[in-house]
């Protein structure tokens with residue numbers, strides 16, 4: 438049985454590191470058991486098992502004396518946290534995205550940041566395509582209609598949706614996940630067009646400007662990372678370019694879309710619908726207007742949520758953490774500049 442770390446407050450359900458002489462690390466959300474036991478062979482691990490992520494002050498407290506932090510996108514890793522954690526030698530984010538981390542601040546302090554690229558591509562692309570199908574074929578509305586007793590007979594005009602074959606998918610951001618979504622769309626007989634900040638050609642995909650993509654697409658699927666240039670990339674002006682029948686799917690990051698503008702567009706009927714796995718504020722407030730639209734499907738950020746993918750992510754995050762603790766190069770490093778000799 439683990440004993441609490443002396444001098445620390447035990448939160449309900451959290452698990453403190455035993456005094457093993459191994460390098461201390463803090464893990465801000467539970468890991469799959471097999472992955473955790475691998476980590477425990479090489480580090481003294483404290484795992485946060487609370488209902489939600491630790492608060493900012495709790496995270497500061499827990500990382501005060503550790504050399505490694507395994508964080509998630511729910512944790513803010515910023516200068517305040519780093520100031521309070523003088524021994525921190527590595528931050529490993531259990532996510533491919535890292536907009537929760539002040540990367541420049543880490544780099545300035547020569548602390549490597551790890552992430553989990555590649556391992557979640559297929560699961561996230563599946564979820565994006567699930568939203569494409571669910572929105573265009575009105576799956577949630579159709580199920581709700583049964584529950585409301587509205588299924589009376591086979592009706593030739595009931596719950597008509599969009600035919601994917603022959604329609605156009607616009608992929609915004611043609612990185613790993615965008616490409617995986619483009620492959621799925623091609624298999625469904627869709628024409629695929631794409632816009633990317635750093636365009637790389639892909640067979641069968643026409644690269645176009647963003648405005649043209651928005652005007653031509655029947656479905657727009659977002660796959661850009663969240664950086665200052667992509668905050669509200671899709672706002673009122675961009676939504677106004679979309680066809681009134683077109684559907685917007687977002688499995689990237691909530692802030693890529695101006696959510697208030699999206700609510701306005703759905704209310705005005707100027708777009709056909711939306712499928713969102715990510716929101717500007719997570720979890721979404723229960724009274725958010727987006728939840729009231731029948732043509733808007735909102736999911737709780739589950740893009741990578743398969744058993745296989747979450748295990749692979751945790752494995753890679755642990756590999757990054759252990760490499761950093763050992764002073765070795767991280768297998769997936771966001772800021773490799775930290776390995777270059779300091780400028781004099």
Ligand code: DGY
Pocket residue numbers: 510531532533534535557740741
């Ligand atoms: C990712 O890996 O970036 C997922 O969205 C989880 O945060």
